[in-house]
Amino acid sequence: MKYVIKAAKLFDSINASVIENVEVHIENGKICNISKIDENAKYDCEIFDFSHDAELFVMPGLIDSHLHLAHGGVDAREKDDRDPQVALRMYHNGIRNLLVGVTTQRDCGAKNHIDVCYREGLRLGLINGPRTLICGQPIIATGGHCTYMGRQIDGRDEAAKAVREQLQQRVDFIKLMVTGGVSTPTGYPTTPQMTQEEIEACVQIAHNNNKMVSVHAQGGIGVDWCLDAGVDSIEHGMYLTDGQIDKMVRQGTWYVPTLYAIHAIAVEGAYQEVPMSQMMIDKCAVAFKQHAVSFKKAYDAGVKIAAGTDYKHGALFEELKLMAGYGMPNEKVLQCATWNAAKMLRLDDQIGAIEPGKIADIIVVKGDPLHDISVMSDIKMVMQNGTIVVEEGRLTPTTSYKFYPIQ
Known part of the structure; x- marks a missing residue:
């Protein structure tokens, strides 16, 4: 699956700072690119556009x-x-x-x-x-x-x-x-x-x-x-x-x-x-x-x-x-x-930041936690492994599971 997430504010967890007006490209569960928002670009995938609401804050899971x-x-x-x-x-x-x-x-x-x-x-x-x-x-x-x-x-x-x-x-x-x-x-x-x-x-x-x-x-x-x-x-x-x-x-x-x-x-x-x-x-x-x-x-x-x-x-x-x-x-x-x-946890090569090569664990917060940390209680969306698992408080349950390989 491919997704693009557009963000007015994105938290750079490595440098503890905010990057503004960026889009995150996700494919097969991984972050593959981060760039400035291109309003003229056409994408053949689902787009989550949070760029027009400055109160929505995108950050790592x-x-x-x-x-x-x-x-x-x-x-x-x-x-x-x-x-x-x-x-x-x-x-x-x-x-x-x-x-x-x-x-x-x-x-x-x-x-x-x-x-x-x-x-x-x-x-x-x-x-x-x-x-x-x-x-x-x-x-x-x-x-x-x-x-x-x-x-x-x-x-x-x-x-x-x-x-x-x-x-x-x-x-x-x-x-x-x-x-x-x-x-x-x-x-x-x-x-x-x-x-x-x-x-x-x-x-x-x-x-x-x-x-x-x-x-x-x-x-x-x-x-x-x-x-x-x-x-x-x-x-x-x-x-x-x-x-x-x-x-x-x-x-x-x-x-x-x-x-x-x-x-x-x-x-x-x-x-x-x-x-x-x-x-x-x-x-x-x-x-x-x-x-x-x-x-x-x-x-x-x-x-x-x-x-x-x-x-x-x-x-x-x-x-x-x-x-x-x-x-x-x-x-x-x-x-x-x-x-x-x-x-x-020795997982910093996989998670903990939104950057190319990392697993796409991303959340969207309603509000700016840099100004008011209490807004961390209000989560709009949760993406885990490049899949939306929570949206507006609703869980998307797993519907299938793997089988052990035949020995």
């Missing part, structure tokens, strides 16, 4: 770099659901993310490798959803954070084996739960649960197999151990010290703050349909203010940042609003959800 599709974000009892129910919820949450412009997402853990089946369903075309990177089961200390879905380990050898088990499932990256968390009854965000030796063993095996290591590390000495081991990204990082931030800059470690996840529990947790536990609310009430401080310091210091939501689906715009509210310029915020995220 969004990337949510940290989420858990298995969670609905409201009812903690869902953690005990049977696997088929979890799989259905993953599909539902993926659609919610696609509707708000997320064309790529990184799922940071699910029980029993349900995420492996979800990714396969996407690959075969059985279901709609954002392109998805998976980690399988997060690796955790016995009794540690997220026991309901984690691969529990004790000792260096068991840690290495746990990584190999995830690699056997052909995961895209490895996820570790190093510190406690706001939902952990057995620890706190600043207390380490995995040992330094266990972390090192996991990183060694993952890096030997060219896989990134993403780490749930909210604060304390556990963050230092992760940085010493050479992990690729710190997730959450609510209690980062100046020394840890400095080391992240020097090592090029990525930071995915997930601001909205903590903020939402602190501010809304007691009032949602199924209230959060008082333990979680109390932890987040303390943490979310320090979280903002850590984020501001990390940005000011030059830490590489990508945007992620954690467990609230269809809400990436809420994360972007907080990032902007804490002092990051809007164009840099958009970069965190596009080009930065693509670089962190």
Whole structure:
């Protein structure tokens, strides 16, 4: 299929700037050319003309770099659901993310490798959803954070084996739960649960197999151990010290703050349909203010940042609003959800920008997010892999799927 998209404003995510009055040529799912609009040109393809409305903003598809599709974000009892129910919820949450412009997402853990089946369903075309990177089961200390879905380990050898088990499932990256968390009854965000030796063993095996290591590390000495081991990204990082931030800059470690996840529990947790536990609310009430401080310091210091939501689906715009509210310029915020995220995921040769050779993941926003970031909640159109999948809030469902080749 061939398309031409004409734009009054197009976001250049690589340079965090706007290009005006351009047309994007798309063929066979890829961007093949970008040029100034030629009003006299005749094209033998479908044309989407947004050039006469300065309030329509064309930009790359969004990337949510940290989420858990298995969670609905409201009812903690869902953690005990049977696997088929979890799989259905993953599909539902993926659609919610696609509707708000997320064309790529990184799922940071699910029980029993349900995420492996979800990714396969996407690959075969059985279901709609954002392109998805998976980690399988997060690796955790016995009794540690997220026991309901984690691969529990004790000792260096068991840690290495746990990584190999995830690699056997052909995961895209490895996820570790190093510190406690706001939902952990057995620890706190600043207390380490995995040992330094266990972390090192996991990183060694993952890096030997060219896989990134993403780490749930909210604060304390556990963050230092992760940085010493050479992990690729710190997730959450609510209690980062100046020394840890400095080391992240020097090592090029990525930071995915997930601001909205903590903020939402602190501010809304007691009032949602199924209230959060008082333990979680109390932890987040303390943490979310320090979280903002850590984020501001990390940005000011030059830490590489990508945007992620954690467990609230269809809400990436809420994360972007907080990032902007804490002092990051809007164009840099958009970069965190596009080009930065693509670089962190090592997919910048394929996605994250609108330029020739890239996959045609493109969204149209109603309004100018460089002036008002809140308009990121209003998505007019979503193109994924060169196909229109969402238009005016309506999903175009997949109608056929691939078959496995005959062996």
